[in-house]
Amino acid sequence: MSKEGKEHHDDESNEQERIEREFDSIVSGLSLDESAPTTYLDELDRIDSSDRFIAPNPPRQSPRTFFLAAQRAIVRWFKRGYHDDDGVAL
Numbered sequence: 402m403s404k405e406g407k408e409h410h411d412d413e414s415n416e417q418e419r420i421e422r423e424f425d426s427i428v429s430g431l432s433l434d435e436s437a438p439t440t441y442l443d444e445l446d447r448i449d450s451s452d453r454f455i456a457p458n459p460p461r462q463s464p465r466t467f468f469l470a471a472q473r474a475i476v477r478w479f480k481r482g483y484h485d486d487d488g489v490a491l
Contacts, residue, residue, distance in 0.1 A: 462470070
């Protein structure tokens with residue numbers, strides 16, 4: 402092996418050793434204690450199941466009552482006191 406090839410190999414092995422040392426120092430600080438009664442995923446499931454949205458179930462309307470409700474909403478919209486800044490142009 403040439404001198405240049407050997408130096409390149411030494412640089413790679415030194416880099417690999419440095420990476421392994423850093424990894425070992427990171428891993429040594431981790432706690433592998435599995436004695437906790439719940440895990441992070443269990444907590445996420447509990448939060449997800451407790452925050453369920455229950456959609457309202459409004460009573461059915463006949464076409465006539467639907468039309469009348471829409472008509473009342475439109476009349477209320479036209480009779481409101483402020484028209485300048487709503488961004489609607491008719």
